[in-house]
Amino acid sequence: MTRPITTICCIGAGYVGGPTMAMIAKKCPQISVTVVDISQPRIDAWNSSELPIYEPGLDEIVFECRGKNLFFSTDVEGAIRDCEMIFVSVNTPTKKTGLGKGKAADLTYWELAARTIAACSESDKIIVEKSTVPVRTAEAIEKVLQRNCPHDGVRFDILSNPEFLAEGTAIVDLDAPDRVLIGGKIENAKGQAAVDALVGVYSNWVPKENILTANLWSAELSKLAANAFLAQRISSINAMSALCEATGADVQQVSHAIGTDTRIGSKFLNASVGFGGSCFQKDILNLAYICECHGLPEVAEYWHSVVGMNDYQKSRFVKRMISAMFNTISGKKISMLGYAFKKDTGDTRESPAIDVGHGLIEDGAKLNIYDPKVAAAQIALDMGEEAMKSITCCKTHTESLTGAHAVCIMTEWDEFKTYDWEAIYGVMQKPAFVFDGRLILDHQKLKDIGFIVYALGKPLDPFLCSAEGAP
Numbered sequence: 001m002t003r004p005i006t007t008i009c010c011i012g013a014g015y016v017g018g019p020t021m022a023m024i025a026k027k028c029p030q031i032s033v034t035v036v037d038i039s040q041p042r043i044d045a046w047n048s049s050e051l052p053i054y055e056p057g058l059d060e061i062v063f064e065c066r067g068k069n070l071f072f073s074t075d076v077e078g079a080i081r082d083c084e085m086i087f088v089s090v091n092t093p094t095k096k097t098g099l100g101k102g103k104a105a106d107l108t109y110w111e112l113a114a115r116t117i118a119a120c121s122e123s124d125k126i127i128v129e130k131s132t133v134p135v136r137t138a139e140a141i142e143k144v145l146q147r148n149c150p151h152d153g154v155r156f157d158i159l160s161n162p163e164f165l166a167e168g169t170a171i172v173d174l175d176a177p178d179r180v181l182i183g184g185k186i187e188n189a190k191g192q193a194a195v196d197a198l199v200g201v202y203s204n205w206v207p208k209e210n211i212l213t214a215n216l217w218s219a220e221l222s223k224l225a226a227n228a229f230l231a232q233r234i235s236s237i238n239a240m241s242a243l244c245e246a247t248g249a250d251v252q253q254v255s256h257a258i259g260t261d262t263r264i265g266s267k268f269l270n271a272s273v274g275f276g277g278s279c280f281q282k283d284i285l286n287l288a289y290i291c292e293c294h295g296l297p298e299v300a301e302y303w304h305s306v307v308g309m310n311d312y313q314k315s316r317f318v319k320r321m322i323s324a325m326f327n328t329i330s331g332k333k334i335s336m337l338g339y340a341f342k343k344d345t346g347d348t349r350e351s352p353a354i355d356v357g358h359g360l361i362e363d364g365a366k367l368n369i370y371d372p373k374v375a376a377a378q379i380a381l382d383m384g385e386e387a388m389k390s391i392t393c394c395k396t397h398t399e400s401l402t403g404a405h406a407v408c409i410m411t412e413w414d415e416f417k418t419y420d421w422e423a424i425y426g427v428m429q430k431p432a433f434v435f436d437g438r439l440i441l442d443h444q445k446l447k448d449i450g451f452i453v454y455a456l457g458k459p460l461d462p463f464l465c466s467a468e469g470a471p
């Protein structure tokens with residue numbers, strides 16, 4: 001029988017670490033949870049009334065547990081020393097330079113975290129991999145830990161516990177996960193005991209049958225595979241959206257029809273301007289790189305095409321806008337509604353709005369960006385100094401729409417559906433164009449008001465069919 005865990009530390013207070021630890025603290029009042037980060041501003045924000053990330057339902061949980069059994073600190077060493085179990089949820093972006101540039105995962109932060117763990121651990125630790133990492137990282141990390149620990153006899157057990165939460169629904173996903181996956185060295189007794197300890201934490205609220213165990217590599221690969229499969233569904237329906245536009249079919253009718261086949265299922269079949277987020281593209285590139293490294297170029301190519309289709313969808317959207325607006329958008333004001341990669345988050349990582357924005361600016365457009373949760377400073381960081389000369393970050397949707405020639409919907413925020421589109425028509429230039437990249441608006445109503453509407457994957461407005469150079 002494994003002794004229940006009473007002290008947990010989490011390295012990395014980001015989108016994954018913060019919500020996951022808050023949920024553990026809420027569900028396990030007997031466990032003391034400390035979340036640490038090297039970023040002082042981030043920790044200060046976690047300790048304030050303005051949390052550093054926007055996630056529905058998160059505030060309530062943090063405010064309820066903070067100071068009781070949930071703590072946020074920059075004392076990384078102290079928290080490591082005092083705990084039994086360490087979650088590592090640091091960032092693992094795609095490498096920007098060197099071998100595997102643009103493909104492999106950058107494990108700099110992970111390795112640094114591992115070295116810190118090794119240096120200050122004075123007792124046995126169970127290390128839980130939460131960041132998405134390439135398959136077999138656990139093995140490499142174990143070597144770093146064992147060889148760098150100055151204290152004799154300290155044992156490290158590595159587990160992989162991939163995170164399947166999606167931003168915007170993180171709290172719901174954590175509260176009732178489809179499954180929790182725990183990978184470990186289940187072939188030996190000590191490895192099994194470490195797995196049991198983590199199973200013990202989750203079984204405070206997750207039914208036992210939803211907690212799956214696997215060997216380390218299977219667990220690591222499952223995370224990459226799950227994200228690749230999800231992204232592949234979006235690229236598949238997006239490929240269909242182009243065919244629908246070319247032939248007069250309606251992609252929403254197609255996705256409804258195929259989604260009712262229980263073998264296919266209805267989720268992740270919403271055509272869009274493209275998927276974004278910190279995981280999909282990064283994980284597919286990573287998966288493809290692993291395939292290449294194992295002499296499987298055809299498999300790598302197969303997964304690459306999912307990313308290729310996503311890029312195509314974004315550039316197709318830009319071309320559609322340009323051709324609709326008489327092949328020139330130079331000097332035209334375009335309102336961009338939504339900038340985050342999906343609704344209910346302020347996260348902009350790999351957001352399709354970034355590529356679409358650059359595409360429009362390259363053709364000379366002036367952008368008025370409005371997003372309910374994204375700060376102007378973040379937009380400036382993503383778009384770069386040069387592009388910002390053509391961008392105005394707006395505080396309200398009205399500011400963004402006044403005097404605009406066109407509006408493009410980049411994120412499916414609910415509030416966009418509630419706007420007074422008649423009034424909006426009144427303040428825009430004519431002809432007024434709507435380009436709906438998320439299929440959230442009432443297109444017939446917009447047409448009745450007088451807008452020229454492009455809705456991705458829907459039968460084309462005659463005005464757009466006749467547009468020269470239409471993609």
Ligand code: UDX
Binds near residue numbers: 276280
């Ligand atoms: C994803 C996985 O869902 C999650 O399990 C994993 O842990 C992390 O990566 P996330 O990136 O937060 O989560 O968001 P997700 O809801 O998967 O959406 C990703 C992107 O796909 C968004 O840009 C979203 O708008 C887009 N999308 C999603 C579509 O375009 N169409 C769909 O039908 C679904």
Ligand code: ADP
Binds near residue numbers: 011012112113131
């Ligand atoms: P994710 O979406 O995977 O949670 P984030 O970028 O939101 O990624 O969060 C990762 C966090 O990890 C950041 O706040 C970063 O400062 C922190 N971090 C990175 N390396 C270390 C480290 N060695 N020690 C402590 N915190 C770290």
